[in-house]
Amino acid sequence: MSYLPISKRIAGYLSFQTGLSAEKEEIITYVIEVTLINLFNIINILFLGLLFDVLPAVITCLITVALLRHTAGGAHSNSPWRCALITAIVFLSISIAASYLAHIKQIYIDIMAIVAIAIGTFLTVRLAPVDSPSAPITSANRRKRLKCLSIIVIGFISVVIVLLRQSLWLHTQEVQVAIILSVLWTSFNLTHFGHLVMSHIDRLRNPKTKEVN
Structure with a gap:
């Protein structure tokens, strides 16, 4: 799965600071990616609701x-x-x-x-x-x-x-x-x-x- 650059950067920073393995870094990247997408989706839905x-x-x-x-x-x-x-x-x-x-x-x-x-x-x-x-x-x-x-x-x-x-x-x-x-x-x-x-x-x-x- 391809991730957003910001998700990779945040996960990479957290992994570097805590010494996580590559496998755990992949999991954190996925969690961050889903969180950011959900946040964007909520903002987008609220904006559409306001627009309409x-x-x-x-x-x-x-x-x-x-x-x-x-x-x-x-x-x-x-x-x-x-x-x-x-x-x-x-x-x-x-x-x-x-x-x-x-x-x-x-x-x-x-x-x-x-x-x-x-x-x-x-x-x-x-x-x-x-x-x-x-x-x-x-x-x-x-x-x-x-x-x-x-x-x-x-x-x-x-x-x-x-x-x-x-x-x-x-x-x-x-x-x-x-x-x-x-x-x-x-x-x-x-x-x-x-x-x-x-x-x-x-x-x-x-x-x-x-x-x-």
Whole structure:
């Protein structure tokens, strides 16, 4: 894997100061690379949200997806940069959709919320946590703990949606819909079909990559 020059320089400096082996320096370089890409991605997503005037929805997507992905996991691209691009496109699309759907009647938003939470809860109980080949979950206790945390997060999100329903904030419905769509997106990524879609996206860039079932 090729790295950004700044990632190599930082990792090289840390390795020199601590006397790390070349193998550990490679690991640190990867960690720094992913951290920088994620930081850039967050800044980029926030900028796009500001540019398209959907910042509250974008922030909502970031928080909701981060909470669910951290505990439930899901499909990942094999490239951090490609993953960042997909995330930016999806979050912006969700936010724009939320800004439009925010104008529908509250009863329809309530129905969407019930459906999203039902789907999210079912798939979380059934599938979470979903790990990746690069970072498999080998501990049964950790797997059980993450599943419990995932269910708690879904419950917390449900409470937030209900509380928002009572709010008079200007962006309340936009944020509600953003949460709903974010739950559906992360739930989709828990499924086998979500993994297949991500695999096909990866193969668009790397046609020789074999699909993993």
